[in-house]
């Protein structure tokens with residue numbers, strides 16, 4: 308490419324300006340990537356949810372309990388393969404800020420329904436035998452440096468309070484990338500024995516495994532019809548619909564993030580657009596000379612665009628590299644507060660695309676101006 | 690032969706017939722050139738003089754295909770450039786015109802070599818061929834050893850010599866110089882004029898040059914004066930103001 312010399316010479320015309328422009332791209336890209344990662348963390352629940360699973364909660368609300376007897380009734384519905392029931396166990400490990408979700412599970416059926424959350428058989432068997440047993444997700448275990456055999460003290464705030472020590476019998480991994488590895492599972496039997504009367508023999512929610520994802524709508528309807536007009540009506544939906552509804556509880560995060568992202572985008576556009584406009588304006592004379600020599604208007608547009616795109620790509624890639632290094636650190640600092648942050652390949656591609664779009668748009672306006680500029684007028688000004 | 694009465698041979702290199710240029714500023718019309726005729730043969734060296742605002746730059750811009758006339762035609766080597774689309778005209782400029790400006794107009798971020806190479810980037814020449822041409826052009830202007838210098842590292846006279854090398858490197862049909870010595874001291878101006886003179890005499894270049902300086906104008910084969918929108922030969926002001934309508 309014989310024009311490279313010209314493009315690079317122009318790029319390095321004002322070094323400080325070049326550095327600042329690249330810097331604003333880098334900063335914007337770090338912010339952009341961070342926002343995108345947070346957004347995808349919140350929506351990941353819906354993306355990774357099993358298509359062949361239903362979540363059944365009380366029609367009145369998520370916190371309302373249902374009788375444990377629902378379980379056998381759900382099992383009779385055609386299309387249902389397995390049912391497990393969970394409870395929310397709002398315990399505190401050492402300090403409030405060490406939050407991780409704690410579920411009381413039904414050991415007999417948990418593995419039949421949550422098939423992607425895998426525990427080695429020997430660990431699982433120890434757990435089954437241990438009424439004070441617990442299984443932790445790999446992420447939570449790593450976060451607190453737990454090893455199998457550790458005793459984990461948990462203070463409960465729900466169901467009467469008090470503190471208990473659980474034995475860490477096993478650690479589960481998610482076979483699905485991006486799956487939730489932060490949960491902490493406890494034995495339903497132990498929980499039920501100690502629960503106060505209104506909580507005894509209840510479930511917080513049921514998770515239903517289907518024979519086929521195609522049955523999701525009909526089975527959900529059948530379940531809700533079965534309990535219609537009883538004192539414990541249900542609301543069944545697919546796991547992804549449930550996860551989406553759950554994420555909404557945090558407020559409209561998507562809108563918030565899109566708004567901030569939009570502001571970042573336009574700020575960057577204005578900054579770089581202005582820089583490019585200045586940089587073109589201060590050399591109209593030179594661009595006019597190029598045109599006088601015989602460079603076409605399109606060639607001049609190409610030079611301006613090439614400059615802004617190179618700046619965008621260098622700044623963008625720098626920003627993405629920074630984000631790539633920073634996000635794991637931020638992620639650790641925010642554990643418990645946010646779902647795990649993952650910088651995926653598609654997000655990196657999106658970031659490069661974002662930088663490119665800004666680069667092209669900000670070069671386009673001054674570039675078109677330079678393309679259309681009349682040589683004689685520009686030469687008169689020099 | 691240089692003629693201003695529109696009676697030049699039909700094989701003149703440059704033929705200008707009935708050239709009008711009118712600028713419109715607000716509601717007011719300024720007639721800068723009025724039915725101007727000019728014939729220039731290959732190897733001629735023409736000087737243009739005239740008061741400021743008489744339209745010298747306007748004329749050069751029209752001859753160089755940078756601007757279009759209101760009326761009239763310009764034919765260069767049998768190509769009528771006044772009929773060309775602006776894309777065509779751009780390509781035509783690259784092949785046929787070498788521009789030399791008063792303010793040199795070099796690209797400050799490029800070295801002398803890279804500045805001179807610019808017109809060659811529009812050709813199909815290979816890198817090594819381009820290098821050969823650039824080195825030749827720079828040695829013609831006596832700056833071969835300065836080729837890696839940037840414009841700010843050169844004196845005004847040297848910058849103008851680089852600009853001349855840039856103008857001749859692609860071997861254009863003719864050179865247009867708009868006050869090439871206007872920004873130089875006497876000595877540098879003499880050197881530049883010596884160089885342009887050599888381009889005409891030794892290399893057979895055709896040169897059309899605007900100048901305010903009578904000493905500089907003397908170098909030309911013939912100096913024409915621009916008055917009231919027409920060209921007249923010196924000494925016969927107003928006499929040949931006619932020509933073919």
Ligand SMILES: Nc1ncnc2c1ncn2[C@@H]1O[C@H](COP(=O)(O)OP(=O)(O)OP(=O)(O)O)[C@@H](O)[C@H]1O
Pocket residue numbers: 684712713714719721739740741742743744745746747748
């Ligand atoms: N784009 C334009 N719009 C309006 N008027 C113009 C334009 N360009 C030139 N003119 C006018 O045309 C006239 C001729 O200008 P031109 O630059 O050709 O003169 P010149 O002989 O080169 O003068 P100088 O010796 O000062 O360089 C001037 O009156 C000028 O103001």
Ligand SMILES: [Mg+2]
Pocket residue numbers: 745746747867
């Ligand atoms: Mg002028």
